[in-house]
Amino acid sequence: DARVTQTPRHKVTEMGQEVTMRCQPILGHNTVFWYRQTMMQGLELLAYFRNRAPLDDSGMPKDRFSAEMPDATLATLKIQPSEPRDSAVYFCASGYSQPQHFGDGTRLSIL
Amino acid sequence: QKEVEQDPGPLSVPEGAIVSLNCTYSNSAFQYFMWYRQYSRKGPELLMYTYSSGNKEDGRFTAQVDKSSKYISLFIRDSQPSDSATYLCAPTSNFNKFYFGSGTKLNVKP
Numbered sequence: 001d002a003r004v005t006q007t008p009r010h011k012v013t014e015m016g017q018e019v020t021m022r023c024q025p026i027l028g029h030n031t032v033f034w035y036r037q038t039m040m041q042g043l044e045l046l047a048y049f050r051n052r053a054p055l056d057d058s059g060m061p062k063d064r065f066s067a068e069m070p071d072a073t074l075a076t077l078k079i080q081p082s083e084p085r086d087s088a089v090y091f092c093a094s095g096y097s098q099p100q101h102f103g104d105g106t107r108l109s110i111l
Numbered sequence: 112q113k114e115v116e117q118d119p120g121p122l123s124v125p126e127g128a129i130v131s132l133n134c135t136y137s138n139s140a141f142q143y144f145m146w147y148r149q150y151s152r153k154g155p156e157l158l159m160y161t162y163s164s165g166n167k168e169d170g171r172f173t174a175q176v177d178k179s180s181k182y183i184s185l186f187i188r189d190s191q192p193s194d195s196a197t198y199l200c201a202p203t204s205n206f207n208k209f210y211f212g213s214g215t216k217l218n219v220k221p
Contacts (some may be wrong), residue, residue: 020161031206050207055207056208
């Protein structure tokens with residue numbers, strides 16, 4: 001069964017540190033999404049890519065967040081510098097003209 | 112106003128009950144309607160999706176869409192404790208961007 005793989009599954013770091021989260025989309029899927037989930041806000045779309053090109057990153061704080069797809073098998077989401085309010089679960093999802101499939105997320109805690 | 116509204120619950124029912132989960136939406140361009148199930152500490156898992164108005168059944172689950180009233184429903188028959196999870200609706204117009212509801216937390220008591 002094909003799955004979206006996210007690493008790391010958990011990350012605890014101090015405020016001000018750089019955080020990098022990685023996602024391996026399902027092979028053949030050309031659209032990759034990054035979401036953030038918190039109790040207060042629910043699931044928020046941060047950015048998404050099609051064929052490795054960014055289509056929409058309007059949900060992302062531009063000053064500290066960046067998202068890239070170096071190749072078709074890897075998407076990255078970076079936060080620099082990190083802040084306590086960035087603590088959340090970050091999900092990657094992938095799709096191809098169909099409902100997207102999610103990874104199990106990176107649980108991020110910024111102290 | 113949010114694109115998609117969903118009652119957060121929690122909804123608590125006894126095992127075997129019929130469960131009704133609902134969402135309303137505002138964008139008439141939505142054509143595809145997804146339901147995801149999310150267990151604690153896991154990613155959302157696609158349950159089923161429908162295109163346009165109508166019903167779709169998959170085992171104990173039935174998805175229903177009424178585009179005229181912009182109302183989406185998921186029915187679970189013979190609910191089981193293993194159905195205890197958060198259910199999220201997510202309509203989209205073209206699979207480019209999905210609009211997630213806040214999720215309804217369901218607890219099925221044995």
